[in-house]
Amino acid sequence: MDAMQNRPTLDVEALRRGIEERDAATLRSLYAENAQMTVVDRRDQPSHPHQISGNSAIGEFVDELCSRDMEHHLEQVVVSADGSHAAYLxxxxxxxxxxxxxxxxxxxxxxxxxxxTSLQAWDEGSGGVTPQGAPGAAAKAAGRVEHLDFSNPDEVRTFDHGRAEILNVGGGVVGRLVLEPGWRWSHDVKPLAGTQWCEAPHFQYHVSGTLRVHMADGTEFDAKAGELTMLPSGHDAWVIGDETVVIVDWQGAVHYAEKH
Structure with a gap:
């Protein structure tokens, strides 16, 4: 009995503070190094859920959520007597x-x-920002028009052979990646990220050029102009040929190529 009472359990107050105050650092601290997250919502349905592996990748996801202009309320939390399970609304x-x-x-x-494992339900017919960061119609419905131009970004992050142009829009972040011939993530961005693989999940449209993507599981393919890719954490990529690669990214740009 005493051993069970002394066993560490979930810090509910830290969970509440992290959620309601959008305190990303506090939320990050609640996850184990090898944690796994599964999200099911209107886009990532049960047969193909959004899965995130590892504290670093989950941290990227949490940072993006906390950056949005929205309110969060923790309504209920239940923790099992032995501290091995919990649930919250x-x-x-x-x-x-x-x-x-x-x-x-x-x-x-x-x-x-x-x-x-998180299940999310949205107001019927709403066009808000998905958990993965792709802006929808909610910003328009709010009565505020946002008309932005990548030629005048909110931020530009430079790295060898390229740059990331950042726009804050619709309560989220959209990035345009401009990658010159010779660019490779493991050579030019890895020193900034400090991880073995790119841990930023991406949902992106390829405007120009050819990008070769190599996943940690050995899968490899070329993404070309006019194509759409959705990449989970754990990949490398590099420019093929002499044409500059330009990509618009709705998911992975929040902390991409930030200098620490």
């Missing part, structure tokens, strides 16, 4: 009044999250 509200209700099941070890 969260209500999110965008500036245009679009509401999202999410429930999460957690597997815990020593008080930290080792696995999380």
């Amino acid at each position: 969260e209500r999110c509200r965008y500036p245009d009044a679009t509401t999202v209700l999410a429930t999460s099941m957690l597997d815990l070890r020593d008080g930290r999250i080792i696995a999380q």
Whole structure:
């Protein structure tokens, strides 16, 4: 009995503070190094859920969520008596009044999250920002027009053989990656990221050039102009040929190529 009482359990107040104050650092600290997250929503349905592996990649996801202009409320939290499982209900509200209700099941070890499965339900007919960061119609519905131009970005992050142009729009972040011939992530961005593979998940449209993508599992393919790619964490990529690669990224640009 005493051993069970002394076992570390989920820090519910830290969870509440992280969610309601959009404190990304606090939320990051709740996940184990090898944690796994699965998200099911209107785009990533049960047969093809959005899966994120590892504290670093989950941290990128959390950072992007916390950067959005929206309210979060933790409504209920239940922790099992032995501290091995927990569940919570969260209500999110965008500036245009679009509401999202999410429930999460957690597997815990020593008080930290080792696995999380989240189910999200959106207001019917809403066009808000998806959990992966792709802006929809909610910003328009809010009565505020946003007309932006990558020629005048909010931020430009430079690295060898390329740059990332960043726009803050619709409560999220959209990036345009301009990658010159000779660019390779493992040569030019890896020193900034400090990870073995690119851990930023991407949802992107290829405007020009040819990009070869090599996944950590050995899968390799070329992405060309006019194509759409959705990449999970764990990949390398490089420019093929003499044409500059230009990509518009709705998901992975939040902290891409930031200097630490």
